[in-house]
Every structure is written in structure tokens, then in C-alpha cells.
Amino acid sequence: MITRFLWQGLSRNLRLFVLLVLLVGVALPVLNQLVPPSQPLHVPAWMLQLIGKYLCYALLALAVDLVWGFCGILSLGHGAFFALGGYCMGMYLLRQIGSRGVYGNPILPDFMVFLNYKELPWFWHGFDQFWFAAIMIVVVPSLLALALGWFAFRSRVTGVYLSIITQAMTFALMLAFFRNDMGLGGNNGMTDFKDILGFSVQADSTRAALCFASALALALGLVISAAVVGSRFGKALTAVRDAESRMRFLGYRVEGYKLFVFVLSAAMAGVAGAIYVPQVGIINPSEFSPANSIEAVIWVAVGGRGTLIGPVIGAFLVNWGKTYLTGALPEVWLFALGTLFVAVTLFLPKGVVGLWSQVRSRGVTRKARVPA
Amino acid sequence: MNLLRRLAVLLSALTALSIGTATMAADLTALVANLTVGGFGEREAAIGALAASGDARAAPILEALGAGRLYVRKADKVVVIAKSEGNQLVLTDAVTGKAAGSAIEAELDRVRVNNRLRGVIDAAVGSLTLMNPDPRVRRGAAESLLKRPDPAALAALDAALAAEKDVRVKAAFSQARAAVVLASDASKADKLAALQVLRDRSDRDALSALQAAANVATDPEIKVAAADASASVRQTLAVWEAAQNVWYGISLGSVLLLAAIGLAITFGTMGVINMAHGEMVMLGAYTTFVVQDVIRTSAPHLFDASLLIALPLAFLVAGAVGIAIERGVIRFLYGRPLETLLATWGLSLVLQQAVRSIFGPTNREVGAPSWMSGAFQVGQITVTYSRLWIVIFALVVFAALILVLRKTPLGLYMRAVTQNRPMASAMGIRTPRVDALTFGLGSGIAGLAGVALSQIDNVSPNLGQGYIIDSFMVVVFGGVGNLFGTLVGALSLGIVNKFLEPYAGAVLGKILVLVFIILFIQRRPRGLFALKGRAVE
Numbered sequence: 001m002i003t004r005f006l007w008q009g010l011s012r013n014l015r016l017f018v019l020l021v022l023l024v025g026v027a028l029p030v031l032n033q034l035v036p037p038s039q040p041l042h043v044p045a046w047m048l049q050l051i052g053k054y055l056c057y058a059l060l061a062l063a064v065d066l067v068w069g070f071c072g073i074l075s076l077g078h079g080a081f082f083a084l085g086g087y088c089m090g091m092y093l094l095r096q097i098g099s100r101g102v103y104g105n106p107i108l109p110d111f112m113v114f115l116n117y118k119e120l121p122w123f124w125h126g127f128d129q130f131w132f133a134a135i136m137i138v139v140v141p142s143l144l145a146l147a148l149g150w151f152a153f154r155s156r157v158t159g160v161y162l163s164i165i166t167q168a169m170t171f172a173l174m175l176a177f178f179r180n181d182m183g184l185g186g187n188n189g190m191t192d193f194k195d196i197l198g199f200s201v202q203a204d205s206t207r208a209a210l211c212f213a214s215a216l217a218l219a220l221g222l223v224i225s226a227a228v229v230g231s232r233f234g235k236a237l238t239a240v241r242d243a244e245s246r247m248r249f250l251g252y253r254v255e256g257y258k259l260f261v262f263v264l265s266a267a268m269a270g271v272a273g274a275i276y277v278p279q280v281g282i283i284n285p286s287e288f289s290p291a292n293s294i295e296a297v298i299w300v301a302v303g304g305r306g307t308l309i310g311p312v313i314g315a316f317l318v319n320w321g322k323t324y325l326t327g328a329l330p331e332v333w334l335f336a337l338g339t340l341f342v343a344v345t346l347f348l349p350k351g352v353v354g355l356w357s358q359v360r361s362r363g364v365t366r367k368a369r370v371p372a
Numbered sequence: 373m374n375l376l377r378r379l380a381v382l383l384s385a386l387t388a389l390s391i392g393t394a395t396m397a398a399d400l401t402a403l404v405a406n407l408t409v410g411g412f413g414e415r416e417a418a419i420g421a422l423a424a425s426g427d428a429r430a431a432p433i434l435e436a437l438g439a440g441r442l443y444v445r446k447a448d449k450v451v452v453i454a455k456s457e458g459n460q461l462v463l464t465d466a467v468t469g470k471a472a473g474s475a476i477e478a479e480l481d482r483v484r485v486n487n488r489l490r491g492v493i494d495a496a497v498g499s500l501t502l503m504n505p506d507p508r509v510r511r512g513a514a515e516s517l518l519k520r521p522d523p524a525a526l527a528a529l530d531a532a533l534a535a536e537k538d539v540r541v542k543a544a545f546s547q548a549r550a551a552v553v554l555a556s557d558a559s560k561a562d563k564l565a566a567l568q569v570l571r572d573r574s575d576r577d578a579l580s581a582l583q584a585a586a587n588v589a590t591d592p593e594i595k596v597a598a599a600d601a602s603a604s605v606r607q608t609l610a611v612w613e614a615a616q617n618v619w620y621g622i623s624l625g626s627v628l629l630l631a632a633i634g635l636a637i638t639f640g641t642m643g644v645i646n647m648a649h650g651e652m653v654m655l656g657a658y659t660t661f662v663v664q665d666v667i668r669t670s671a672p673h674l675f676d677a678s679l680l681i682a683l684p685l686a687f688l689v690a691g692a693v694g695i696a697i698e699r700g701v702i703r704f705l706y707g708r709p710l711e712t713l714l715a716t717w718g719l720s721l722v723l724q725q726a727v728r729s730i731f732g733p734t735n736r737e738v739g740a741p742s743w744m745s746g747a748f749q750v751g752q753i754t755v756t757y758s759r760l761w762i763v764i765f766a767l768v769v770f771a772a773l774i775l776v777l778r779k780t781p782l783g784l785y786m787r788a789v790t791q792n793r794p795m796a797s798a799m800g801i802r803t804p805r806v807d808a809l810t811f812g813l814g815s816g817i818a819g820l821a822g823v824a825l826s827q828i829d830n831v832s833p834n835l836g837q838g839y840i841i842d843s844f845m846v847v848v849f850g851g852v853g854n855l856f857g858t859l860v861g862a863l864s865l866g867i868v869n870k871f872l873e874p875y876a877g878a879v880l881g882k883i884l885v886l887v888f889i890i891l892f893i894q895r896r897p898r899g900l901f902a903l904k905g906r907a908v909e
Contacts, residue, residue: 074710151894160645160709164844165890171841172886175879290841294717301714334725341718345711346704 010226017309018219024051025215029208045204048211052279054319055214059221059272061299061311063265066225068297069305070234071261072241074159077166078269079293080173081141083283085270087177088140090190090283091124092133093201097194110192111185121183130197137274138267144169145266146259153255153262158244167290174288189284196278207279214275218312221268225308228264237261298337301344304351313352401467404433404451408444408483415485416492423496431500433466438493442466443480454480498525502532507541514544518577521548523556547573554585554598563594571601574608575752612752617870623759625866626766627828629859630821631839632846633770636858637814639847641790642807644702645713648720649843650836651727652815655693656686656822657831658727661736676741679823686819693723694815698808706807720836728833738826762824769820770859776813777855786810790853845889851899861899865889 010018028051031043060082067073099106103113107120126132148169152162180186199206228234240247240254248254277283286292295318303314318340325333348355406418419437422430436442436453443454445463452472454461461480463472485493501513510532517525529549536542550566558566567585570578579602586598631653638646660682667678674681697719705712740758747756777783785806788796797803822835829835842865850861865885872881893899 068710074713148890151891155894157893160713161848161893163645163710163713164848165893168841168845168886168890172883172890175883175886179879294714297714298718331725331729334721334728338718338721338723338725341721342701342715345715345718346701349711 010223010230014222014226014308017312018222021055021215021219021222021312025055025212025219029212032208033205045207048204048207049279050323052207052211052214053276054316055211055218056272056276056279057296057299057319058312058315059214059218059275060269060296061303061315062218062221062225062308063268063272064296065300065303065305065308065311066228066265066268067262068300069307069310070229070241071237071258072244073258073262074163074297075166075262075265076163076290076293076297077170078265078296079290080166080170080288081145081266081269082273082276082292082296083173083177083285083287084141084144085137085273086277086283086287087184087190087273088127088133088136088270089274089277090193091127091184092130093193093196093278094190095124095128096196097192100194101192109185109190111188111190112183115180115186117183124183134274137270141266141270141273142263145263149259149262153258167293170288170293171290174285174290177285177288185284187285189282191282191284193278193281201278201281210275210279214279217271217275221271222308222312224264224268228261229308233257233260295337298341298344300351302340302348302351304353304355307351307353310351310353317352400429403430404467407433407437407442408451408481412486412489415483416489419489419492419496423500429467429469431497431504432469434493434497434500436466437483437485438490438497440482440485442483444483445472445475446479446481451483452480495525495528499528499532502528502545503535507538510536510538510541511544514541514548515577517548518544518551518581521551521555521581523552526552526556547578551578551581554581555588560591560594563589563591564597567594567597567601571604574605576609579605579609609752615751616753617874618867619753619755621867621870622863623763623866624870625863626763627825628842628846628866629766629770629862630762630824631818632843632850632858632862633766633773633855634814634816634818634821635843636847636850636855637773637817638811639844640853640855640858641786642810642814643709643852644706644811645709645716646697646702646811646814647713647717647840648697648723648836649716649815649818650838650840651720651723652690652694652818652836653822653825653839654727654831654833654836655690655723656819657738657826657829657835658731658736658822659686659689659819660823660826661731661738661831664739675739676743678739679741679744679827682823683820686823687816688819690819690822691812691816694818695808695812697815698811702811703804703807720840724833724836731833733833735830735832738831740827744827758827762828765824769817770855773817774855782806782809782813845886848893848899849889854899857899 028043028048031041032045032048035042037044060078063081064075064078067075067078094109097109101110101113103110105113108117112120127136148166152165157165176182177184178187184190193201195201196206196210199209229237236247236252237257240252240257244254273283273287296315299314299318300311301314302318303312304310318337321336322333325336344351350358403418403422406421407415410418419434422434433442433451433453441454443452443461443463444450445452450472451466452463453466454463454475456462457474460474460476462474464470465472498513501509504510504513514529517529526549529545529552533542533545533549536545547569550569553562553566554570563585567582570582582598582602582605586595586602589595589598631650634652635646635649638644638649660679663682663685664675664678667674667681697716701715701719702712705715744758744761747754749755777786785796785801786809788799788801789803789806789810793803796806825835825839829838846861846865847858849865850857850859868888869881869885872884875881876884
């Protein structure tokens, strides 16, 4: 029944898109594993890693879009939820190293031995179990979002004030995580991971599986978002975006709607971060930097806010550009990104997807005129 | 034995001093020449005589002798001080202090000293610095005695104290004497008097001397008195420390004020989120750098005026860039604050990268003019001139801005447009022009802030980023659209930050302040001094 509910929430285009995402998630790993490297169809491991990374970014963008595009909350702190999910995964991965670390301590990760910790801090307990880490990946960002949203929405902090608060939040978290006595690796963060669920993180087969997991998570995120947005709840959400006071006067509890979607979005960002970390092999406090969060917002803006396909496309486009430009012309990248911000807000308020539907509708009207 | 000898030398020096100017006038050349003849016994007497002369030139000669750098040139028997440079020795005439050419080791005879003589020389140099004609040197000698009280110096101190005319040096001497008395085996009454002297001084050095006295004292009365005195000193110190924190807080607050005040105009009165505001500050700082660079190469005598020249230029540069941004981008986005935020963030990235491409990614050196370097003491607080000027500058800029807003036609138009745009427009105010000028004014003030911040921060392309979040916090905390709110917000955040720092550390203190503001905005979403009325919505 739930599956039917979820499936019905999808429009035809979106169904095709989800299938496309899943296809990419299956085809790339298969082409990597089953086709020998000599064949032209072989997908190299770095490509898997890159696409896996982009898929995680796309999920983060989707999370931002869910609150910004559909509820009008511009969060400049979603990078914090992403990073928190990543840190939870990083803690699990560090505990998996066991006695294979540089210092060979079976319980304490290397940085703790280095910093003269005598025993594991309380919040590290349980992270040796994957199921516990998996729960925490969702729970920790959600709790932060719940606390922040609870305070902010109840006292009707809206618009740019909320944006600035979320930015201050991620900035404060960045400062906090840079401290060595947080017990979370300080400015070096966590790295040198060995294996996940018993498989080596370095192995190609694990990379293939992680790439598939990223695609699966994105597909799930799309389906859940579509279900939420398409439901009666989603209609109310859009109404809150467009006329918050009117909804309040009509008797809706606006705070509840906002809080729910904010927490859901934070959980999605957390999952994205968690799958991201084993693929890039490191998590450090710079993930919390406000610039990262704003970059995620621009992915959404480029793709088209208020659509579900848009953020995915935006994340891929911008990050592909970033990978290309930082490699080929590193000087130009920030110019390009900055110009993108300005150009998109001025000329493409609905993003690439909006442009596409604009062009198509113009085409339709032209066709309609022809017989007349 | 050694001690006694030292004392003998000192005493001879001091009696000689008290005999008066006759000895002072004695020919230094003869005294110095005496150093170089005879055995160690005669040399000791000669050192005593030289120290007794009280001549300022005697100290470097004795120091050179102690370091084994005093020589006699074989050719003309002139006494010289040598400094090795390569395999040559560069010579200075010991008596006149003039350069005397150079020589190799073989042309000279070293004036030899042994360990015992070195001790004698140290004591003699110490007493000579207590007699030094420069009062600052004398005070320095007294301070170092206070930090390391040496009972042997008591006699020299007493003599110096008797001869001292300068009131402040005299106070320093008597405090040093008190520390020395506490360390010596003087009588109980003397020690109690000394405790009182140190208690009146009440600073960190006095505290450590008092604590040392409390630790070593055997007499219970002295022990109690010393503990009592150190407790009172500690209390005074705590008050000074609080005062110091307030001053640091005001100093930090004025920096925040400078950075935020331009934002208070663009964000507060226009409602425009300008994420590129920090980059305007950076442009101001780089303007200062360019001005100083030009001055260094073409008109070095103007260096002290470089900041004054940079101020109007920075205002114009940042203001022009601000007007360009308003005309080019922001005016298309009025009424869409979230989009404005994104677009200006993009602009900030472009500006940063532009500066990085032109000036390079590394920090640029901006020098301080002479009237901004140095420091002075107020009680126990050290006030650096650069901080003081920045506080004054921030207040001046603030006052000027208030005047512009209240007394000029532009300010009148700005307030009119802020309060009711359509009505202002109907009254014939050209609102787009006012918008551009307001934005230019806010940006220009950010440029002014950049000139000031170039004195205390690294001038790098990332300069602005460090201030943008803080500035927003100040404006939001103080209340949007209210300049006095910004003033109060900046100063209180600065002071709170500095008071948290000793307990929580700098980073945690900053985090606590951020969390506090986040909670505060929940309670009062419109800030400390919210505008009331319908104009807010």
C-alpha cells in the first residue's frame, strides 16, 4: 500500500527520471565490474567515484530544494546536516579500523591516542555497530533540524533572518568541530578508513557498490519527496511558501508543516553525507563552511527550484563544471561560479528545467497557431 | 668571600659617588687605562674606580670587559672595544665611542678577566645602571631588581634612592628596595614596611614578590601580613583585569561596528542582503596597500599621512563598486531578498578571485604610520595606539553617518524612501538614484572600515569573509534599520566576547556568542531595538 502511495505520487516524467537514476546506478558498476579494462565500454574506478560523489551532491541539492523550492525556507546551513551525517559515518569507519591504525590501539582511533585520550568519549559508544551508525546518520541531523526549526518557526523567524541563522549555525559548528577537544578529530577530521561492513573501501567492487548505493538513495529521496510534495500535505506546504500569513489565518498550523519538511530534508542531507564520506575517504570540519552550503543552494537554483528533477540536474551540471574548470583553469573557477550565481538569479529564475519547459510551451503554442 | 668583595667594590663605588662631582670629572681615559695594567688584583681596584666614576660611558666598557671584547691596540696603546666581523675585528675607541678602524687579533692585546672579576663587573654594571643619567634606564634597572630581588644590591639601592630626584624613578627604587628587603634578612619592622610598599604598588610583579615573601617567611606575623597583602593585590588585579576586558571588548566592538555599520545601511534601511559587503571592506584594505605602495616608491616622506590619503580613496573605490553592483545587479532584484543574497554572494566570489588574480593569494603588508605604533599604560592596562585610533575612528564614522542621515538632503531622501517608497516617489524623489547613492554610501563606509582593519588584520583576499557573519549578527542583534542599535549591538557583543574568552577560550567563546544570538533572534526576531509600527512589515 505504501509503495502504491509512493508510486502514485510520481508524475510520468519523474518516473522516467527515477528509472534513469537507477539505471545509471546499476549500469556504471556493472560496466566497471564485468567489462574488462581493455574494452572501450569499461568504466574506470575514478569515474565511479566521481559519479557517486555527484549523486550524493544531487541528494543534498534535492534536500535543499525540498525546503527552499517547496516551502520557501532558504537554508544556508544544509551543509551542516550533510557534514553531520558524514561525521556519523566517519565515526563508524574509524571504529572499523580497530588495531590496524598507526598506533595499533584496538579501541581508540589514532587521533585519540595522539591526543592522549585514555578512554573512548561517551558519544563514541555504539558506533562500532553499523545499524547504530545508520540510525544516528538520520537521527543526529534530524534532531539538530528539529531543535533549530522548533525555535525558529515558532517565533516566526522567516526569510533572510532564517537564512542568516542557519548560516550562523553551520559557522558555529565549523568552529566547534575545528577544536581538538571536541573528540571528533579536530582540524584533521577523520581519514585513513579501512573497510565498511567488512569490505575494503579501496576495492573497486566496494566503490561500485557505493555508487549503486548513492543512486539508490537518490532514487528513494526522489520518490519520497515526490510523495510528500504531491500529497495534500504538499499542497499546504506550497501554500505556506506562497502566502504564509493567509494559511495561518485559514487555521493551518504553519509551524508544523515547516518543521516536518525541514527535518525530513535534514535527514536526507545526512544520508547524502554518510554515503559521500566512504567514497571520498575523508571528512573534516571544512565541510561545515558556509560556502559549501551556499554552493548547494546554487545547484538548486541552476537546475530549477520548485521542481524535483531540477536540483539533480543542477548538481550534476555545476559539479561537472567545477571538476572540469578546477582541473583545466583553476583561476577561472571562482569567476565562473560567481557569475553563475548572478546570471542564474537575474536571467534564469526557474533554472534549466524552467527554461526547458518555457521553450517547450512556446513550441506548443507555435504549433497550435499553425492550423489557425 | 666573593660577596664581600663585591660589596666592597659597590661600597667604594657608592662612596665615590657621594663624594660628588670631583670624581665624576676624573679623566675617564686614565681610569680606563688603569684597567689594562697590572694583575687581577689591580684590575679589581680599577673596575671599582671606574664604576665609582658614575660615568654613563663606563657601563659599555665594563660590559665589554666582562665579555672579553676589550683590547689594547699594540701600536698606540689605545683601549678599544672589538666586534668580530668575518675574520676581522671592527674596533671602537672605548673612551670616545668613535670608530677606530679594524684589526686582526694579532695586533691587539686582550684585557683578561677571570670568573671572580666577572662577578665584580656584573655588580658594578648593575650599580652603574642604577646611576645611569637616563631615568628610563634607571627605572628599568629597578624593575628588573623587583623581579629578581638580590639582597646584595640593597646598599647600592639605598645610595641610589638617596641620590634620586625623579619622583617616578624614586618610587620604582623604593618598590625594588621593598622586594629586596623582603628577600634579605632585614628586621621585622623593615619587612612589614616593605610589605606595605608592595601592597600599594599592587601589580603582577608585586604579587609574585609578595607570594615569595609569604612562602619563605618564618615569622608568623610577617607570613600573615604577606598573605594579606597578596590577597589585596589579587583583588586589585582582578578589578584591573575586568577593566582590561572591557577595554578589549570596546576595541573588538569598534572593529565590529566599523564592519557592520555599512551593512546597517544597506541591510537595515534598504533591506538588501549584501553578501559582498565583506569584499567592500577588503577593497578598502587593498586600496590602503596600493596607496602605501605608491608612497613608498615615489614619496616616502608622506608615509605618515598614508592612511589619511587612503581614507577618501577607499571610500570612493568601494562606493563606486557598490554603486556599480546596485545599478548592475541589485536593482533588478528588489523585493526578492533571497535572490539578492545569492547574487551578491556570487559577486563576492568574483571580487575575491579578481583581487587574488591581481595581487596574489598571499597576505599583503600594510605598514603602520608612526603615530599609530607603540603603546602607553593606564594603570595596569596597556593601550596600543592603533587600537585607540580605531575606537576613535569607529565613533567618528558613526557620528558622521548619523549627521548625514539626519542633517543632509540625501539623508532626508534616504529616510523617506525607506519609510514609504511610493509616497516618496510621488513627492518627486528619484528613488532609483537614492537607492544607488544609499548603496554607494554603505559600501563606501565598508571601504573606510577596510582602511582601519588593514592595521590590525591580514590584508588578504579572504579578509572580508571573516567579518561578514559577525557583521550580520551585529545588525540583526541591534535591530534592523536602527543605527544606534548597531552601535549598542557591536559594543555589547564585543565586550561579551572578551569576557567569555578567559573562561571558555576564544573559539568556544565565539560559538557561545553565536548560539546566544541565534536564541536571541528567536525571542526577539526584530532585534534589540526594533522599529515599531506598520513600516516594519
